[in-house]
Amino acid sequence: DLLRSWLAGFADRADLLRWCHEATVATLGQLSPEWHRDRLMSLSELSTLVVDDRERRRWVDEDALLDRERAREWRLAVASTDLIPACQTALRRIRWSAxxxxxxxxxxxxxxxxxxxxxxxxxxxxxxxxxxxxxxxxxxxxxxxxxxxxxxxxxxxxxxxxxxxxxxxxxxxxxxxxxxxxxxxxxxxxxxxxxxxxxxxxxxxxxxxxxxxxxxxxxxxxxxxxxxxxxxxxxxx
Structure with a gap:
């Protein structure tokens, strides 16, 4: 669910904030607070993570917006480099610890x-x-x-x-x-x-x-x- 939500994109910034909290729990804190803050505070990244067109235009000019396909490719790249490894690290961390x-x-x-x-x-x-x-x-x-x-x-x-x-x-x-x-x-x-x-x-x-x-x-x-x-x-x- 965490990965699917990330790839699908978010309705608005509040939706992304809630997801960041869920990711904190699911990865047992393996995604750093700075990682979440960068996603939430960067206007260019917000325009790529939020899929509602009206919300996206709040963050950057129309001519700077990525098209939907390229935005999803960016989310997929971040999932591959950050999200999935964080989940794997969390699993490795707890597998024999308790x-x-x-x-x-x-x-x-x-x-x-x-x-x-x-x-x-x-x-x-x-x-x-x-x-x-x-x-x-x-x-x-x-x-x-x-x-x-x-x-x-x-x-x-x-x-x-x-x-x-x-x-x-x-x-x-x-x-x-x-x-x-x-x-x-x-x-x-x-x-x-x-x-x-x-x-x-x-x-x-x-x-x-x-x-x-x-x-x-x-x-x-x-x-x-x-x-x-x-x-x-x-x-x-």
């Missing part, structure tokens, strides 16, 4: 694990729970908020939890005290505010989430998901 157990075993074959029944990244529920919290943080950040209270009381605490406290410690006070920053997140849905929120999440949140995923990937001895339903809703503070 002692995994499953509650859904086969009595005739105790070593059997039904891969189709595993719905967590790398078959680790902890990764799945953290990824779900991170998705919530990204989605809420893109949407914006009704008040600064919602940011400080709810969003930032969940983000800290989802990042294993890797976020900058000054973020909560910045959202409370810095009006220009807060203005981009509270009660605004214009293009300028949306672009700012996307950029802020790319620069401040994705790197912290990447470090959290890398830390979790290094853990061992976690039980494999056996198909149980897990409540992934953000922790209430």
């Amino acid at each position: 002692v995994e157990y499953t509650s859904d075993h086969d009595d005739d074959d105790p070593a059997y694990v039904d891969v189709d029944d595993q719905d967590e990244p790398a078959m680790r529920p902890g990764l799945g729970e953290t990824a779900e919290r991170q998705r919530w943080v990204v989605d809420r950040g893109l949407e914006g908020f009704d008040s600064r209270d919602e940011i400080v009381e709810r969003w930032i605490p969940v983000a800290i939890h989802a990042s294993f406290a890797e976020l900058d410690e000054s973020l909560s006070s910045a959202f409370w005290s810095e009006q220009p920053l807060r203005a981009m997140f509270v009660d605004r849905d214009d293009q300028a505010a949306q672009f700012y929120r996307e950029s802020f999440l790319a620069v401040e949140f994705l790197p912290a989430f990447n470090r959290a995923i890398e830390q979790l990937a290094d853990r061992s001895g976690e039980a494999v998901s056996g198909g149980e339903t897990t409540d992934h809703s953000p922790v209430r503070y």
